[in-house]
Amino acid sequence: MDLTGEQKKVVFAGASAQLLVQAGPGTGKTHCLLKRLEFLAEEEELEPGSEILVLSFSVAAVAEVKSRLKDAVEKESITEDLLRTQIRTFDSFASRFIIAVTGQESLAGDYETRIEKATELIVSNEKAMEELQRYRHVLVDEIQDLVGSRAEMTLQILRQVDCGFTLLGDSAQGIYDFQISKQPDAVTSTEFLNQVREFFPELDTNIEFQRNYRVRDNPVLEEISEKGRKLILNNKPMAAAYLFEEYQFLESLGELSNPSVPDNFINNRSCFLCRDNGQVYRLASCLKSMDRPFRIQKRRDEKTVPSWVGWLFLGWSSSEISKRDCISLFEDRLGDGSMDSQEMWDLLLRIVRQRKNSRLLNLNLLRQALKTDAVFPEAEAPTDRDIILSTIH
Numbered sequence: 038m039d040l041t042g043e044q045k046k047v048v049f050a051g052a053s054a055q056l057l058v059q060a061g062p063g064t065g066k067t068h069c070l071l072k073r074l075e076f077l078a079e080e081e082e083l084e085p086g087s088e089i090l091v092l093s094f095s096v097a098a099v100a101e102v103k104s105r106l107k108d109a110v111e112k113e114s115i116t117e118d119l120l121r122t123q124i125r126t127f128d129s130f131a132s133r134f135i136i137a138v139t140g141q142e143s144l145a146g147d148y149e150t151r152i153e154k155a156t157e158l159i160v161s162n163e164k165a166m167e168e169l170q171r172y173r174h175v176l177v178d179e180i181q182d183l184v185g186s187r188a189e190m191t192l193q194i195l196r197q198v199d200c201g202f203t204l205l206g207d208s209a210q211g212i213y214d215f216q217i218s219k220q221p222d223a224v225t226s227t228e229f230l231n232q233v234r235e236f237f238p239e240l241d242t243n244i245e246f247q248r249n250y251r252v253r254d255n256p257v258l259e260e261i262s263e264k265g266r267k268l269i270l271n272n273k274p275m276a277a278a279y280l281f282e283e284y285q286f287l288e289s290l291g292e293l294s295n296p297s298v299p300d301n302f303i304n305n306r307s308c309f310l311c312r313d314n315g316q317v318y319r320l321a322s323c324l325k326s327m328d329r330p331f332r333i334q335k336r337r338d339e340k341t342v343p344s345w346v347g348w349l350f351l352g353w354s355s356s357e358i359s360k361r362d363c364i365s366l367f368e369d370r371l372g373d374g375s376m377d378s379q380e381m382w383d384l385l386l387r388i389v390r391q392r393k394n395s396r397l398l399n400l401n402l403l404r405q406a407l408k409t410d411a412v413f414p415e416a417e418a419p420t421d422r423d424i425i426l427s428t429i430h
Contacts, residue, residue: 063251086121131155180206334427
């Protein structure tokens, strides 16, 4: 994909640049993020494993970036060193940060508590500040989803790192302010952007990706998408009514209790959005009775570790395992053909951020990763035919 002029401004900006990018769906945001990582590592000579930090709200977004980096490395279009880039959810970063600063092996509390603890350390602990100072560029994806404790932690990170950063998101997709509706002092998504603009006067805010690659072959859908986006951003009371009128000509898919699911919907690019979990399960029941393949999308911050990891290392007492022993155990216990043994080994090395040619796997690092990271995004990968069911939340 050729870069547009606006995309080039982002990709080829220096490591010290401070950028705020508005990028709607389908405008090449993830592609540009990958190109930016490549530029920072190869042209600005930043060390991916220690000087670049990538943060994102969702497990899905982290998995997408990691997967596309892996694909690019396999095609030999980028250096393997980029696989060592720290690409984390805010929850994962907070957990690892607390361990690095305090030395705690066992972390108490839920993710929200850990994020608040990490923020407290950032503003008051000298070692925490030193830990952040090593970064020379921070990239934050999905900034429209930052509210409450995650927004506050991100603001403190940006203030303490004293380096360049790239913030990417789309204000039209910001839907998480409802989570803090009963917390009057919590930072909203709009307040987050306002504080960033206020604290960083050198911030370049005049960057917007406008070309939508997903609908470029469908002018009707492209027009609806553009109108809908403008109405949402205008935030006028009648916006929803106007937007609804634009969709009146679309074909009905029937009732929730008796849906009509055309054959061309049977792929993993179709999604039914419901108001609540009750509607999701009603629809799932109907699709099951119709023998239609589907998958229920889990919470964006929910982390999954597949059961084969436990079976693989059951009874293994050493802190390391060789590639030979690991593959032997895998083939003896789990060789059902669902995953290639080499693919399994490469995945485990990626999780602990060891080099691809490593012959030993550090199980202490794996144990720590299991406690803090969204390390197995592949565990819930959809099939080519799954319809995805989810709530609007």
